[in-house]
Amino acid sequence: MSRRIEPYNHQEKPILVVISGPSGVGKDMAIARLKEMGYPFHFVVTATTRPQRPTEINGVDYIFVSTGEFAEMIEQGELLEYAVVYGDYKGIPKAQVRQALTSGKDVIMRIDVQGAATIRRLVPEAVLIYISAESEEALVNRLRQRKTEPEDQLKMRIATARQELKRLDLFDYVVINADDKLDETCHKIAAIITAEKCRVEQREINL
Amino acid sequence: MSRRIEPYNHQEKPILVVISGPSGVGKDMAIARLKEMGYPFHFVVTATTRPQRPTEINGVDYIFVSTGEFAEMIEQGELLEYAVVYGDYKGIPKAQVRQALTSGKDVIMRIDVQGAATIRRLVPEAVLIYISAESEEALVNRLRQRKTEPEDQLKMRIATARQELKRLDLFDYVVINADDKLDETCHKIAAIITAEKCRVEQREINL
Numbered sequence: 039m040s041r042r043i044e045p046y047n048h049q050e051k052p053i054l055v056v057i058s059g060p061s062g063v064g065k066d067m068a069i070a071r072l073k074e075m076g077y078p079f080h081f082v083v084t085a086t087t088r089p090q091r092p093t094e095i096n097g098v099d100y101i102f103v104s105t106g107e108f109a110e111m112i113e114q115g116e117l118l119e120y121a122v123v124y125g126d127y128k129g130i131p132k133a134q135v136r137q138a139l140t141s142g143k144d145v146i147m148r149i150d151v152q153g154a155a156t157i158r159r160l161v162p163e164a165v166l167i168y169i170s171a172e173s174e175e176a177l178v179n180r181l182r183q184r185k186t187e188p189e190d191q192l193k194m195r196i197a198t199a200r201q202e203l204k205r206l207d208l209f210d211y212v213v214i215n216a217d218d219k220l221d222e223t224c225h226k227i228a229a230i231i232t233a234e235k236c237r238v239e240q241r242e243i244n245l
Numbered sequence: 246m247s248r249r250i251e252p253y254n255h256q257e258k259p260i261l262v263v264i265s266g267p268s269g270v271g272k273d274m275a276i277a278r279l280k281e282m283g284y285p286f287h288f289v290v291t292a293t294t295r296p297q298r299p300t301e302i303n304g305v306d307y308i309f310v311s312t313g314e315f316a317e318m319i320e321q322g323e324l325l326e327y328a329v330v331y332g333d334y335k336g337i338p339k340a341q342v343r344q345a346l347t348s349g350k351d352v353i354m355r356i357d358v359q360g361a362a363t364i365r366r367l368v369p370e371a372v373l374i375y376i377s378a379e380s381e382e383a384l385v386n387r388l389r390q391r392k393t394e395p396e397d398q399l400k401m402r403i404a405t406a407r408q409e410l411k412r413l414d415l416f417d418y419v420v421i422n423a424d425d426k427l428d429e430t431c432h433k434i435a436a437i438i439t440a441e442k443c444r445v446e447q448r449e450i451n452l
Contacts, residue, residue: 233440
């Protein structure tokens with residue numbers, strides 16, 4: 039599963055990074071900012087059955103599919119992982135990840151905590167990062183400001199966030215995404231990836 | 246030895262970083278550059294019996310002591326670790342490290358591979374970074390350019406570097422310090438420290 043690094047003439051292996059955390063914490067914003075910063079990652083585009091938001095672009099932010107199309111992807115074994123998240127299906131297209139890794143690119147995927155647990159089991163060599171708000175109040179405020187969910191769904195999301203915190207031991211790293219500190223958050227994510235690529239024991243990923 | 250991080254209101258613990266690697270690889274230059282970059286670390290000043298080089302400042306680059314003074318430090322248990330390196334004694338003053346950690350500062354120490362092995366045993370929570378040249382030829386060239394050692398000592402240093410590479414499994418990270426890439430090396434060391442401070446399992450150091 040792992041190999042010794044050769045300090046002379048060594049070749050770095052691409053790594054698989056999972057960005058997770060509660061709804062509203064800023065995972066999408068962090069990934070968008072990392073893209074802007076020009077890191078040469080492959081950002082996995084998740085397939086989802088949830089309705090497209092006005093600001094979102096199909097094929098860039100998500101691959102928006104119907105429930106029937108999603109069922110077909112499950113049937114064909116095309117998804118590395120999938121789950122029902124707040125009534126909508128979300129899944130990671132396996133071929134996309136495999137192609138990126140084969141081409142030598144690091145892969146970043148955004149995934150909920152339930153999905154992160156699945157990835158930990160399927161791909162133990164993945165690097166799992168949990169993005170947290172600085173406090174529960176801050177998380178609640180951000181969810182209210184987003185105004186994309188009705189109040190009862192919002193309560194569900196807060197209850198879920200509380201439960202998910204108990205799964206923190208699944209993760210390798212936790213990064214606090216404080217209000218107005220998105221650049222610091224992205225700097226920390228980038229540092230984690232740089233550090234992981236310097237590890238003596240490198241992770242060999244087999245999907 | 247380790248504790249769970251609390252994402253809300255958590256306090257980061259200071260970490261202990263060991264920078265090691267072969268003679269001539271650029272450990273001193275990397276540490277000097279990190280200092281210039283203004284990272285708020287405590288850089289441990291090693292005590293040594295080796296002669297002061299013209300460019301070195303006593304108390305800043307090393308604490309230069311006589312063999313008698315060094316023997317007294319050993320006697321009094323004042324050294325965390327010490328060793329004979331190419332005929333000269335080098336040691337880490339324990340009080341200096343303890344004071345820095347107590348004040349909440351991260352500590353960086355420069356140490357030879359033999360000493361790094363001792364630190365790994367005494368302080369398993371330390372983060373060990375091995376600095377490597379990009380090739381043996383590059384290392385030999387740098388040692389020759391430095392012109393601080395006679396040819397037979399140079400041969401000894403190269404033989405030692407070869408042996409030390411076999412101890413790479415002692416270390417957590419390896420950073421290649423290629424010619425003219427000192428800033429990249431320092432960026433990687435800083436990234437490793439940033440990442441380690443985000444680890445879910447934080448390291449509690451007891452000296």
